[in-house]
Amino acid sequence: MIELFSKVRSPSYQCIDFVIDAWFEITGIKLDRLQPCFGLSLISEIKSPCVVVFKNKDRLHKHIGIHIDGKIMHLAASVQYVDMDFVIGYSDVEYLA
Numbered sequence: 001m002i003e004l005f006s007k008v009r010s011p012s013y014q015c016i017d018f019v020i021d022a023w024f025e026i027t028g029i030k031l032d033r034l035q036p037c038f039g040l041s042l043i044s045e046i047k048s049p050c051v052v053v054f055k056n057k058d059r060l061h062k063h064i065g066i067h068i069d070g071k072i073m074h075l076a077a078s079v080q081y082v083d084m085d086f087v088i089g090y091s092d093v094e095y096l097a
Helices: 002-006 015-027 084-089
Strands: 050-055 063-068 071-075 079-083 092-096
Touching: 002 015, 002 079, 015 063, 015 071, 071 084, 079 084
Parallel strands: none
Antiparallel strands: 050 063, 050 092, 063 071, 071 079
16 A cells, blocks of 8 residues: 555546545455446545545535545645545535545
8 A cells, every 4th residue: 555655646647547446455445437337336434445536615626535444545746645624625525435
């Protein structure tokens, strides 16, 4: 998992690419980016690990990360592993597993 922290955002590598790589590294399951919700299901309660999709009402684009061990791992300019408080600023948060 340490290798995940070397990932950086670029025009050809975005947060969705990071989540696909990280999910595989963490779970051994390859997400299908062509399937709705990657082939995962919406869950009502957060669990570890799960994919977290969040957005603000005033933004058109969603952001995505992975909840693991009580924190969110996501790709900004580089990989961040932040407290769950990170999602408080977002108006819509969904969990997938």
